Amino acid sequence: MNDKKKFKAQGKFLITGEYAVLNNVPALAMPLKLNQYLEISDRDDQVITWKSYNNNGDLWYQLATNVPDLCSDSINCSNPISLKLSKILNTALQLSSNNSLRGFDAVMTLDFDRHSGMGTSSTLISLISQWLGCNPYQLQFKCFGGSGYDIACARASKSLVYSYNNADPVVEEVTFDPAIKECIFFVYLNRKQDSRDSIAQFNRELLTDDLREELTNMPQGFISASNNVSEFNKYIDRHEEIISSLIGLLPIKKQLFEDYEGSIKSLGGWGGDFVMATGGVDARDYFKDKGYNEILEWDEVALKT
CATH class of the missing domain: 3.30.70.890 (GHMP kinase, C-terminal domain)
Incomplete structure (x- = not known):
């Protein structure tokens, strides 16, 4: 099977409202034209592979497992990144009521350095929610917390004023040029x-x-x-x-x-x-x-x- 699906999510800068945005203060944020990408290739078996590359092409993370282990309550692994990825994927499946996950090969690439603070966590959440069909804000709040402004930026077409609104986000796109x-x-x-x-x-x-x-x-x-x-x-x-x-x-x-x-x-x-x-x-x-x-x-x- 060679069914490939491709997704992208934008990085972000928070211009105003840092810290206060979590207390329902509206914040100005700008999505970036620098993206994180996820390519999923379905498999006919239960094997799962995941490879993440930095913007310079370096492979910084990889995982090889299978669907039963990934979907267990606690993946048999001591790597904290793998444990977090397992939690995100399992939470996404619960939120999407999708219980039919099968084997896949995942490749993640970046336009920006993963250490830059432009949003590798939020873009990952956005990408997985696009792939598995769940609400990205719910996935973000369950897995990372935070205000969610970066989730709004991940797929926005222009700058925005973001209101956390007690975890019921309100997004207004604005012109900031x-x-x-x-x-x-x-x-x-x-x-x-x-x-x-x-x-x-x-x-x-x-x-x-x-x-x-x-x-x-x-x-x-x-x-x-x-x-x-x-x-x-x-x-x-x-x-x-x-x-x-x-x-x-x-x-x-x-x-x-x-x-x-x-x-x-x-x-x-x-x-x-x-x-x-x-x-x-x-x-x-x-x-x-x-x-x-x-x-x-x-x-x-x-x-x-």
Whole structure:
């Protein structure tokens, strides 16, 4: 049997509302044109193989098992990745009422580095939900938790304002195509941030009604200010100030780049992954001189809208 099915899911950047999005604060998020792909080839037997490749072609994970073992309550394996994959697949089958899984060969590939924080967990959830026909939000909440904004980005056609809405997500697609995009770029901080660990830093008791309202208005504020660098910087700086007060951490600019002339905003969990920075052409050299060599331009990552 050589019945192949192919699926894709987009990476993401969270522009506003990190941490607070789980407390029903609307967040601005942008899907990326960088994808994760899943190719499934059905088999005539009960054998299952899974191979995952990084964006550079390196095989970083593989599994060989069979349907009965995979569908058991506890797969006979000590590899935590295999155990998690087993949980995701079994949960997806339960959510889709699909009890007829047979052998398959799975190959997963990436347009972006799996350590980059662009969303390998959420894209995996999206891909499996597409394949097995279940609700991706339910699968995400059962297997990983989180707000689900990244699930919304995985198949969106443009940027969006995402509301967690007590695990009943509301998604509004918006146009976020800054006139100043040549002055906006993304810098990888050379370290991976575990979003589940970072969520624990958020102190919801500090989220006053006034701060909630201010954060709720941030998505439209960023969009409206995206034709003027100085106004855009004001929104970045204020947003960083608010989130800093809620999680008890200094903004990344104060931590690492205090002498930088432009503005810098964390994207998602603070302390790792990518940041968004503003500045002219020479501003990229500032980060390269400090050893941050992975710099992406807006048009390299943003979906065309």
